[in-house]
Amino acid sequence: MIMMPEKKARKTWSLVTRSSPLPGFRLSIGFTLSYLTVIVLIPLVAIIQHGARGGFGVFLRTVTAPRVMASYRVTLGSAAAAALLSALFGMLLAWVLARYSFPGKRIVDAIVDLPFALPTAVAGISLTALYAENGWIGRFLEPHGIHVAFTPIGIVMAMSFVGFPFVVRSVQPVLEDLDPAMEEAAASLGANAWQRFLRVIAPVAFPALLTGTALAFARAAGEYGSVIFIAGNMPMKTEITALLIVTKLEEYDYSGAAAIAVAMLALSFTVMLVVNLLQWWVQQREGKRQ
């Protein structure tokens, strides 16, 4: 028998970490990367570069101007309230859809996606029509002094409208995938219904609830179309940051618009980071990563 001399393996870096018999890697990754570069990376770099033009000091002054700060208060405050509302109703819907059966359930399940499918402008004008003084809902609220249209409350309503499906679609699959045997095990060990919910169901559903709420928040903070009709758009009072950007554009203040846009991007990326961290934490907790 011939003994082959041992070859020392040379370590070379390659993009692919595990070879595969399937073809088409180069083509698919090449196309994907080019697409992303043109559609995402270059425009991102362009706007960041413009927004940061003139130095950090100028940038900071622009994004902390009084009117801008007011828009942050309005936008983030409303988005936070909307996220909480979304969490509440989203959780309710996810629970009902995941665990109960009732007539018309399929239709209900489909309707939850309506805010995803409906153009934001349509949502905007119809919500305004509903909550205006003589609107179907507004006419019941106005006499009691509850003004929704053209107030921050209206903004919160519109933001909740577009946000709650995120919570439902985050939590629902987790609840559905819950192993019934786990609940039965808990019952066999003596846990009552409340204990089962608190100790077995909630810990599993909570990260998904957090993720969904974070996504709802991000969407609400960036929302434009559904909000601008009902908001009233008064500077310092009911002007959201996205609208402020558009206003600056119309005034040809491109740099100002870009700077504020960069600030909004920072927020978006922070939320994305938070969501990713959440998901990493869950996997860590379940021992999937060491």
Add this chain to the structure above:
Amino acid sequence: MSIQVEHISKQYGSFTALADVSLTIGNGELLALLGPSGSGKTTLLRIIAGLESPDEGSILLHGEESTQHSASRRGIGFVFQHYALFRHMTISENVAFGLRVQSRQTRPSRRDIRERVLELLRLVQLDSYAKMYPEQLSGGQRQRVALARALATKPRVLLLDEPFSALDAKVRKELREWMRSIHDELGVTTVLVTHDQEEALEVADRVAILNRGRLEQIGTPQTIYDNPASPFVYNFLGNVNLFHGRLLADLSSQGRGGGEGEANQAAVGFVRPHELEVSRDLPRDGKAVVASIVRIHSAGPQVRLELSIAGNGRPVTAELGRKRFEEMALVPGDNIFVWPQSIRLFDDDGARALLLDQGAGI
């Protein structure tokens, strides 16, 4: 604690899962519920546990009517086929669960809980895994944790739903022996559901065989293997050869034990492969059949002969020890004499008949 199952029936829509099943499980006994898929054994176990409710009948735990009690009230321990460990809790948190959810009055102190958890983990030999998550353990280890968790609250009854069927064959064997030894040590009444007859026969004090929602037979492993009450039981527990024929004479007149059956009645004879005698010579009473050897399976502790009966080509399987096999120097194609050492006859519908000693009536 003893368990009484009385006239339990359960239907799912038009499917009958259990039909009037009654049995008693003695205190400290290990009973196996054995049967094929759909036989109702898991349903019965879950009804005993309180995870399902019967349409009719009642369950008595230690003489106490428990049919309406929810699973959390029955003081049972349940081990699931796929472990059902709480994946977001560590191993020790899993085991401690049953103790932690007890009401204030009965709940042990935190220290006591910790000690008990440690004690149980030592019992199942997983104490070094206490801080790990279920995901990080193998299947066999997870099932041991599930067992420890079920035992933590000192249940009066331990119920296991096909606990080893999701595991490798070797792990299965080890775990079943180990489970038996734990049962012996703790003395807790145990009910085990399985479709693996080897497992049931090896481990249980008594075995209850279910088929299509009915209790076919209940008895010690020895009893049901040697004296199966019906063709189903016979067939389910090991290999069998079937001989269809007619009774030559009224069996009771022949003085054979427990015989019924008139002359000329159609009957089916059941003979186990190891109960078939093979020889190159005719037996003393001359009652034998000629068969030719089709194939020989000689790997393993016994040698299995696939035979074909001369005249009608009926396939028959015989088993014999290696020594005997080598003495006879059999090869495929050889013609030999075959007769049953003992045979069990059932009439065509499967009702009982009797036990014969020599090959009469073939």
Add this chain to the structure above:
Amino acid sequence: MSSRFAIPSSALLQPSIQQRVGRVVLITAALLFLALFLVLPVAAVFAQALSQGLKMYRDSVRQEDVLSALRLTGLVACIAVPLNMLFGIAASWAIARFEFHGKSLLITLIDVPLAVSPVVAGLMYVEVFGLHGWLGPWLSEHNLHVIFAVPGIVLATVFVTFPFVARELIPFMQAQGSDEEVAAVVLGANGWSVFWRITLPNIKWALLYGTILAASRSIGEFGAVSVVSGHIRGQTTTLPLQVEMLYNEYNFTAAFAAASLLTLAAIVTLVLKKIIEVTSGVHQHMEEKEVKS
């Protein structure tokens, strides 16, 4: 075989009266919320659109501006959606079938449009293709218009909709596994054969589902398109922009009439999605699957 059938978990263990009442309360609350929050707005759209009669409705919809907005919306969707399908297929092939460095980063990049405000998205393209943008001078020289013209609208739409197909296909293909494709390669098929004969038939429903999502979003996109379009009536207004214009001119009936077309499209989207979910098992929720024991 477990003799357990598909019982909703909350039904186990003989629900007490308390639990039964609780269930009814929760379901009612959920349905009430949905009715108030979702059904009413949709109803309001149609109510307002038809408030001045069917004839007025028809006339509003047949106005030239609305029709050209409709055409533009359709055109943009017909370009953006196939492009994004292509991207989705390429990206999911790379991500679901190969292991490589930077895969998570790639996936994160694909999620970017979902986190970014549409107005910011539109502005990003103005920064590249606008008059004062990176390519601005070059484009003016060659008399090419991107911003305030159709190409800009297409680009902005592509940006906000490209994740949808990819995000449907990637988990789907990951779950399916590559066994069939590997088997085909072993049997001697080349890349395109494998793709056309094995991959495509297997992913067709997930692909369709993602395409519907992408199409629905392209039709409805407002913020990003608003920034890049310049709102030139008859030329660069898509239907959602047209709705805004009519509304701001206090022409409510016409605005809602146009909005009703978009709402119908949204409803059709939801119906198609549900049909695909139910018949093909794509994206399906547990209760519609057979319970395997």
